[in-house]
Amino acid sequence: MKKLMIDMDDVICDGGFLTLVNQFLNTNYKIEDVKAYYIQDLIPKERMSEWAEYFHKQNLYEHVRLLDGAYEVMENLQKNYELYILTAYIIRDDKSISGKNLLNKFNWLYKELPFIKPEQYIFADNKSVISSDIRIDDKISNLKGECEKKLLFTAYHNKNIPESELEKENIIRVDNWKEIGKILL
Numbered sequence: 001m002k003k004l005m006i007d008m009d010d011v012i013c014d015g016g017f018l019t020l021v022n023q024f025l026n027t028n029y030k031i032e033d034v035k036a037y038y039i040q041d042l043i044p045k046e047r048m049s050e051w052a053e054y055f056h057k058q059n060l061y062e063h064v065r066l067l068d069g070a071y072e073v074m075e076n077l078q079k080n081y082e083l084y085i086l087t088a089y090i091i092r093d094d095k096s097i098s099g100k101n102l103l104n105k106f107n108w109l110y111k112e113l114p115f116i117k118p119e120q121y122i123f124a125d126n127k128s129v130i131s132s133d134i135r136i137d138d139k140i141s142n143l144k145g146e147c148e149k150k151l152l153f154t155a156y157h158n159k160n161i162p163e164s165e166l167e168k169e170n171i172i173r174v175d176n177w178k179e180i181g182k183i184l185l
């Protein structure tokens with residue numbers, strides 16, 4: 001069976017960071033307002049330490065939603081592929097809380113996707129050291145290199161990447177899980 005690596009954040013689930021940032025700032029930002037990859041960049045510089053303290057007490061994964069179709073399509077993919085969840089867990093702004101983030105990720109996956117065994121979770125910050133036949137990720141840098149099939153999952157931060165750039169890297173864009181199912185099942 002082919003080895004299939006699926007990213008977690010903004011592929012399987014999303015919305016956690018935006019919800020927390022809005023709660024903290026008392027704002028109503030929409031995902032379209034986010035211009036960079038890191039949603040927390042919406043926070044003014046002078047409030048960053050206050051945000052760090054606030055974020056420390058939160059579980060990001062209490063605020064995420066499972067994306068439409070992810071459960072059903074992955075359940076089917078699992079029958080045809082050696083499936084892994086390949087996800088980074090290091091928090092850029094405060095690496096000391098990354099362990100807690102990893103635990104929250106684990107607990108969320110364990111509860112929400114019971115058909116995927118913990119042995120199929122790979123927590124890694126540098127995804128390029130892991131080989132795979134097929135890879136699904138929303139971050140284009142995680143799709144570079146040798147891989148038979150690379151799918152870029154459309155997200156707020158990658159929607160403006162032109163088709164020509166994707167073609168150069170042999171990357172296919174997918175907007176939702178239905179499209180993933182059509183390509184891989």
Ligand SMILES: [Mg+2]
Nearest residue numbers: 007009010138
């Ligand atoms: Mg991601």
